[in-house]
Amino acid sequence: MLDIASYDQINPPARLLMGPGPINADPRVLRAMSSQLIGQYDPSMTGYMNEVMVLYRGLFNTANRWTMLIDGTSRAGIEAVLLSAIRPGDKVLVPVFGRFGHLLCEIARRCRAEVHTIEAPWGQVFSADRIEDAIKRIRPRALLTVQGDTSTTMLQPLAELGAICRRYDVLFYSDATASFGGNRLDTDAWGLDAVSAGLQKCLGGPSGSAPVTLSPRFEEQIRRRKCVEQGIRTDTHRDGDDEMIYSNYFDLGMIMDYWGPERLNHHTEATSMLFAARECARLLLQEGLDNAIARHELHGAAMLSGIRGMGLGVFGDIAHKMNNVLGVVIPGGVDGEQVRQLLLNDFAIEIGTSFGPLNGKIWRIGTMGYNARKDCVMQTLAALEAVLNRLGFASPQGAGLQAAWDHYASVAEA
Missing domain, CATH: 3.90.1150.10 (Aspartate Aminotransferase, domain 1)
Incomplete structure (x- = not known):
């Protein structure tokens, strides 16, 4: 029988977290998280959602309309982007210079992509020329990059890659979980089509919410795929560009409809995490x-x-x-x-x-x-x-x- 009296209140030890993340959350973020819950369609709640979109446009340096949160850890943001964009059989190119490049490969394979890689020794990064040479050889539909890989501590330069991707009609995505907020990231100027991140590193918050931003070009690719509501299926439904997205939870088209003015029900927003994400962004933009x-x-x-x-x-x-x-x-x-x-x-x-x-x-x-x-x-x-x-x-x-x-x-x- 369970002895409930032996379970005390949660009281974790005081630690100074100086590893690669998570880190100690800013006390102001923790205070924001302790705010009372409100209904997901309460005007105050939808107002906070709209504010989050505005604040994260500032952090991502973008004018992208679809700049929002995916409920879940940083990996939820990665999966949402890749599952919603990659069609079975698509060629993708992943420059691997650490553990998290391998993670992108694994998720892309689960999306049934044809995954191609180039590799750099851990502790080094790629030149733009090397990535362009691989794009010319492979002709992928998407380039999947990691900006900052905590396994190696390296920061991959991205500034020249957007123009290369446009030249060869390649979608350009980056996971910026480890680098976002503490290193330069210019989404629009660098031609990024999609970026995902997390709160638990440079933003000074807890893990559990994944900010993403999507370009109009990326949105168009998602909108051309339609969710087929016919229960669980293992086959591929294709009719031109009309194709099932296998995840309901990570279907960015449905999530955009939830965050947009239609407010179509998709999930119940993680209210406390939204409060945390809003405070993380507010504090960083207040600092500049x-x-x-x-x-x-x-x-x-x-x-x-x-x-x-x-x-x-x-x-x-x-x-x-x-x-x-x-x-x-x-x-x-x-x-x-x-x-x-x-x-x-x-x-x-x-x-x-x-x-x-x-x-x-x-x-x-x-x-x-x-x-x-x-x-x-x-x-x-x-x-x-x-x-x-x-x-x-x-x-x-x-x-x-x-x-x-x-x-x-x-x-x-x-």
């Missing part, structure tokens, strides 16, 4: 998007200086790293997991491990969202230095902190 990106750049660079000051190596092509995540090479003879456990148990600080070819080789340290702050950087460097010295990795006492302080001072004086 350029200022927010500069803040992530400042504290990310200070962390980099501090890590180097401690005598630790950094992973990958630093010229192409994200502002908000750093890969730190685990020194020889040091147990990376032991370091992480001591940081967590003795300092209540979490940093990230890695996986795939980098498993056991690097830590991933994030400076993003609400935690892109000087005190978070300094606390993390001080704790990491103490743990490493305890485990026998000698570094000059305080060298990491001094290097970070020097970086902050040089920026202030500039």
Whole structure:
């Protein structure tokens, strides 16, 4: 029999989350989430939905009408975009430079796409010329990219790819979950047809809502596919461009009808998550998007200086790293997991491990969202230095902190 008395109220331990995400949510976002619920067709609720669309146009740097939220984690946004756009048999090209490129491949295969890849070693990115050469060779219907891949900490340049995609009539999509809000993303100027993101990294919110933006060109592709309401089917229904979208929940055409003036019922909006997403966007735009990106750049660079000051190596092509995540090479003879456990148990600080070819080789340290702050950087460097010295990795006492302080001072004086 269940002993309900043994279940206390939720009271998670206090942690400073300095990994690749999630991070500590901004207290103002948490307060917004605690607001009372209202009906999904209450004028106040639909008003908040409209405000969310306006606010995220500002963050995505776009005039796209269809800029909205998908209820679910960042992966929900990815699946909604790919399931709604890819038809069985479509060729898609995925430049893979980390774990999340492989994720795009997996989802595209589930959409029955013909998936083609090009690969770069983890820690590097692709040149626009290499991607164009692959597009010319493969002639895909869509280019599926990751802007910032937290598995490698790298930021793929996107600015030249939109013009290339237009030249070859290719749809251009990017997953910007890890980079959105802390690195430059110009949806319209760069010619992106669709972008999806999440709240739990640079936006300073919780996981559970996926902002997306869709160009008119992308909307047209979705509208040409019609949902066939004939129950569960395993065959493909084709009549020219009239084709079933296999997911009801992730059918962007239906979701657009829900967010649009028709307000056609599709699902019950995740009200508390919408409140969180609205507050994330409001706070970032109140700060100024350029200022927010500069803040992530400042504290990310200070962390980099501090890590180097401690005598630790950094992973990958630093010229192409994200502002908000750093890969730190685990020194020889040091147990990376032991370091992480001591940081967590003795300092209540979490940093990230890695996986795939980098498993056991690097830590991933994030400076993003609400935690892109000087005190978070300094606390993390001080704790990491103490743990490493305890485990026998000698570094000059305080060298990491001094290097970070020097970086902050040089920026202030500039």
